[in-house]
Amino acid sequence: MHAPNGEPESTVTVLLTGADSQLSKALLRVLAKAAYRFDGRTLRVHALSHAELDIGDKQSVEAAFARFKPEWVINCAAYNAVDRAEMAADEAYRVNSLGPELLASECALTGARLVHISSDYVFSGEPACIAELALNQNSLTDSSLSNSGLIESGLTERGLTENATPAPLSVYGQSKLAGEQAVLRILAERAIVIRTAWLYGVDGHNFVKTMLRLMATASDAQPLTVINDQIGSPTWVDALAYLIWQLIASPLSVGCGSGLFHYAGQGQCSWYEFALEIQRQALALKLLDKAVPISAIDSLSYAAKALEKGNKLAPRPSYSALNSDKVRQCLTGQNLALTHCPELWRDWRWQLKAMLEDYAAKGL
Ligand SMILES: NC(=O)C1=CN([C@@H]2O[C@H](COP(=O)(O)OP(=O)(O)OC[C@H]3O[C@@H](n4cnc5c(N)ncnc54)[C@H](OP(=O)(O)O)[C@@H]3O)[C@@H](O)[C@H]2O)C=CC1
Numbered sequence: 141m142h143a144p145n146g147e148p149e150s151t152v153t154v155l156l157t158g159a160d161s162q163l164s165k166a167l168l169r170v171l172a173k174a175a176y177r178f179d180g181r182t183l184r185v186h187a188l189s190h191a192e193l194d195i196g197d198k199q200s201v202e203a204a205f206a207r208f209k210p211e212w213v214i215n216c217a218a219y220n221a222v223d224r225a226e227m228a229a230d231e232a233y234r235v236n237s238l239g240p241e242l243l244a245s246e247c248a249l250t251g252a253r254l255v256h257i258s259s260d261y262v263f264s265g266e267p268a269c270i271a272e273l274a275l276n277q278n279s280l281t282d283s284s285l286s287n288s289g290l291i292e293s294g295l296t297e298r299g300l301t302e303n304a305t306p307a308p309l310s311v312y313g314q315s316k317l318a319g320e321q322a323v324l325r326i327l328a329e330r331a332i333v334i335r336t337a338w339l340y341g342v343d344g345h346n347f348v349k350t351m352l353r354l355m356a357t358a359s360d361a362q363p364l365t366v367i368n369d370q371i372g373s374p375t376w377v378d379a380l381a382y383l384i385w386q387l388i389a390s391p392l393s394v395g396c397g398s399g400l401f402h403y404a405g406q407g408q409c410s411w412y413e414f415a416l417e418i419q420r421q422a423l424a425l426k427l428l429d430k431a432v433p434i435s436a437i438d439s440l441s442y443a444a445k446a447l448e449k450g451n452k453l454a455p456r457p458s459y460s461a462l463n464s465d466k467v468r469q470c471l472t473g474q475n476l477a478l479t480h481c482p483e484l485w486r487d488w489r490w491q492l493k494a495m496l497e498d499y500a501a502k503g504l
């Protein structure tokens with residue numbers, strides 16, 4: 141008995157786009173450790189780089205589907221340069237919106253299922269979006285829905301749910317929102333769209349690695365300045381990878397509603413608090429020799445300083461912490477094996493420690 145692609149029935153073919161991304165590398169790393177099986181079948185994963193598959197090119201997408209005949213596609217490809225996207229909107233939309241649309245259309249034709257990744261930058265952090273969070277929690281009256289009041293009351297502590305209203309401030313955020321909407325329009329519940337945030341891991345470019353580099357070279361005379369009025373949820377990319385394999389291994393029941401999910405490290409912080417914690421943990425692991433001064437700065441002053449140097453920054457959300465309860469309830473409700481995967485529901489500080497230990501072990 142053979143599957144449509146001619147391979148033995150006992151394998152499930154998964155196609156990863158954007159093979160050089162942080163996420164694609166984490167998916168392969170996690171799979172090597174966890175040896176997931178799917179209905180007793182093993183996985184056959186094909187990870188295609190940008191050069192091998194351009195997701196914004198219809199012919200390229202059709203050729204990849206024709207060649208590999210995937211049952212699942214995980215879209216790790218994206219245009220992620222948030223500042224550059226402001227001046228390169230066409231390319232950002234081609235990769236972040238047209239790309240997912242082409243993948244979803246091909247999945248609809250072939251019956252494959254799609255996991256697509258979106259971003260917390262679809263939110264603005266403005267009071268209207270936060271207000272929705274409070275209303276979802278049935279906790280406040282209209283008169284008390286002020287942004288600062290919510291933060292003081294602790295109601296934002298659990299983050300934005302899937303019901304919060306997106307209002308992206310940047311071209312990157314707008315193009316990501318267009319991409320997730322296209323996928324859900326075409327595939328509805330056959331798609332899994334995961335909004336995540338502030339991703340970091342041992343591979344590729346990310347805030348943690350940038351901070352480690354800057355901390356290693358900063359001096360008392362030139363301290364680091366880091367924004368303290370943007371709040372979000374740092375997320376270890378390996379934990380996201382575990383979640384994705386888990387979602388593929390245990391398809392969710394219809395009761396889980398739409399295919400849109402939030403997933404991030406638990407808790408929330410500002411970039412400034414994140415930087416302080418990176419330094420604290422890196423010193424403890426001897427990844428850094430000495431502490432360097434880190435000062436807090438507000439977004440407006442940071443953007444003004446960047447502009448003085450000729451760099452125009454894209455606006456970023458002031459509040460975009462994500463609430464992962466929906467996906468957690470859907471998964472744990474039906475798969476007790478999740479207790480073997482504690483990384484998923486850990487506080488962001490725990491996840492950071494896991495990443496830095498991995499980083500130290502690799503001698504990076
Ligand atoms: N990084 C983050 O903090 C966050 C990321 N996300 C989302 O998570 C997903 C994974 O992100 P991450 O692992 O950080 O990604 P990376 O930035 O590490 O990698 C993105 C990859 O996409 C590739 N790529 C760009 N354009 C195309 C294209 N047209 N066709 C195929 N490949 C292309 C790039 O290749 P090349 O470099 O060769 O062009 C690169 O390898 C993305 O959807 C991203 O938007 C969501 C929230 C936070």
Ligand SMILES: Cc1cn([C@H]2C[C@H](O)[C@@H](COP(=O)(O)OP(=O)(O)O[C@H]3O[C@@H](C)C(=O)[C@@H](O)[C@H]3O)O2)c(=O)[nH]c1=O
Nearest residue numbers: 220222259260261337338339347350365366367411456
């Ligand atoms: C390097 C640096 C950044 N910052 C600020 C700028 C910015 O507001 C914030 C993060 O900076 P970065 O440019 O590293 O990160 P940024 O590109 O904004 O990160 C985003 O990437 C996209 C892809 C996402 O989807 C988001 O979830 C988020 O992770 O920290 C400082 O304040 N000081 C610094 O020294």
